[in-house]
Amino acid sequence: MCLAIPARIVELEGDNAVVDAMGNRYRAKTTLLPETKLGDLVLVHAGFAISLVDEEEAKKTWQLLAEISDFDETPNKVSG
Amino acid sequence: MLEKIYKAQSLMNSACESLGRQINIMEVCGTHTVSIFRSGIRSTLPKGVKLLSGPGCPVCVTDQGYIDTVLALAERSDCLIATYGDMIRVPGSSGSLETKQSSANIKIVLSSEDALQLAKDNPEKTIVFVAVGFETTAPATAVAVQEAAAKSIDNFCVLSGHKLVVPAMRALLSGKNDKIDAFLCPGHVSVIIGFGAFAEIVEGFGRPCVVAGFEPMQIIEGLGEICRQLAKGFAELKSIYTAVVTEEGNTTAQKIIAECFEPADGYWRGLGKIEKSTLKLKDKYSRFDALNRFNITETPGKEIKGCRCGEVLCGLIEPPECKLFAKSCRPDSAVGPCMVSSEGACAAWFKYGDAKRTG
Numbered sequence: 001m002c003l004a005i006p007a008r009i010v011e012l013e014g015d016n017a018v019v020d021a022m023g024n025r026y027r028a029k030t031t032l033l034p035e036t037k038l039g040d041l042v043l044v045h046a047g048f049a050i051s052l053v054d055e056e057e058a059k060k061t062w063q064l065l066a067e068i069s070d071f072d073e074t075p076n077k078v079s080g
Numbered sequence: 081m082l083e084k085i086y087k088a089q090s091l092m093n094s095a096c097e098s099l100g101r102q103i104n105i106m107e108v109c110g111t112h113t114v115s116i117f118r119s120g121i122r123s124t125l126p127k128g129v130k131l132l133s134g135p136g137c138p139v140c141v142t143d144q145g146y147i148d149t150v151l152a153l154a155e156r157s158d159c160l161i162a163t164y165g166d167m168i169r170v171p172g173s174s175g176s177l178e179t180k181q182s183s184a185n186i187k188i189v190l191s192s193e194d195a196l197q198l199a200k201d202n203p204e205k206t207i208v209f210v211a212v213g214f215e216t217t218a219p220a221t222a223v224a225v226q227e228a229a230a231k232s233i234d235n236f237c238v239l240s241g242h243k244l245v246v247p248a249m250r251a252l253l254s255g256k257n258d259k260i261d262a263f264l265c266p267g268h269v270s271v272i273i274g275f276g277a278f279a280e281i282v283e284g285f286g287r288p289c290v291v292a293g294f295e296p297m298q299i300i301e302g303l304g305e306i307c308r309q310l311a312k313g314f315a316e317l318k319s320i321y322t323a324v325v326t327e328e329g330n331t332t333a334q335k336i337i338a339e340c341f342e343p344a345d346g347y348w349r350g351l352g353k354i355e356k357s358t359l360k361l362k363d364k365y366s367r368f369d370a371l372n373r374f375n376i377t378e379t380p381g382k383e384i385k386g387c388r389c390g391e392v393l394c395g396l397i398e399p400p401e402c403k404l405f406a407k408s409c410r411p412d413s414a415v416g417p418c419m420v421s422s423e424g425a426c427a428a429w430f431k432y433g434d435a436k437r438t439g
Contacts, residue, residue: 031336045268046191046220048191053323057323
């Protein structure tokens with residue numbers, strides 16, 4: 001449940017963002033990461049960006065996600 | 081990559097030789113559990129190194145009493161239950177949220193913000209947000225509570241089942257299972273609390289604490305680092321997940337948690353009551369506390385008959401030692417929470433384990 005998903009911020013207005021993770025777009029808040037800018041890669045957990053993350057690390061995690069869980073199931077799960 | 085694996089294996093062998101007994105390393109994160117099983121890491125370890133899956137899956141450690149409270153609230157026609165999907169199948173004393181879903185007052189949400197939106201969209205109902213999770217998830221709840229307070233969204237409330245990782249580790253070492261030699265610490269909980277938060281385990285109990293990410297290589301390196309310390313007879317705090325984990329963590333998130341919540345004594349499945357291990361809303365937000373709103377006193381639930389999830393969570397037994405495992409308790413007809421949750425130790429054993437299964 002505590003697995004956060006790397007995603008890129010593609011829209012940002014105040015602390016309301018739209019993020020893109022592996023082609024899936026969804027809403028996220030940046031309240032916990034006030035320094036975030038448009039285009040940043042962040043770790044998103046339960047609808048909140050919790051950390052910045054670099055490209056290489058994001059790729060590794062995306063690969064892991066694709067392997068360990070059916071990413072399609074995420075609409076029903078926070079665990080990813 | 082192979083070089084790293086050989087190095088870790090050699091460190092593990094040295095530790096086994098130097099201690100001359102079995103080494104017990106506990107992971108305290110459901111995602112680590114899944115990654116360890118899936119990648120087959122267990123089968124590559126020296127015989128003397130045993131991995132234990134600890135209380136790292138929020139669904140698994142949620143006390144039966146909490147689930148029963150949620151189920152009772154789901155019966156009320158004036159309530160709408162907003163829950164993460166992870167909780168939907170967890171059995172209470174009678175049924176689960178899934179079995180009650182037909183009553184249409186249960187909604188699956190992806191974030192606390194979605195729960196708040198439900199409150200705005202359904203002014204005639206009281207939205208009860210089933211707030212579970214460790215420190216990674218707690219700040220999201222805190223933000224929603226602060227927003228509800230600021231915007232006077234009074235039909236929103238939170239049933240806090242949030243838990244803190246370090247007090248559980250402390251409770252394990254203080255009585256439940258002092259055979260744990262070291263901890264592989266959770267990656268994304270540590271993004272929030274910082275690896276410095278495990279200092280009290282290292283200093284107070286002399287156990288190595290190493291934070292690792294979720295890729296198999298990170299886990300192997302983490303185990304290697306733990307064994308390096310054990311072989312030399314010292315305990316140190318270390319993060320090898322340097323890409324996202326810092327010593328101090330996400331201080332903004334910590335501040336928001338501290339503004340909204342205070343640590344309170346609380347019940348854990350398998351571990352019982354642990355001092356200051358859960359997060360309770362502070363008095364200034366008490367009107368958003370479902371316990372206050374509905375005048376509920378939380379009581380610990382009874383463990384399910386025959387289910388040994390509690391012992392599994394403490395690392396005292398492995399899932400196949402439970403008589404229900406893979407017989408009456410299977411992922412599609414789970415009896416205990418460690419089989420319900422895909423991140424539970426029993427589900428991981430069932431799916432990837434080497435236990436001989438019938439049927």
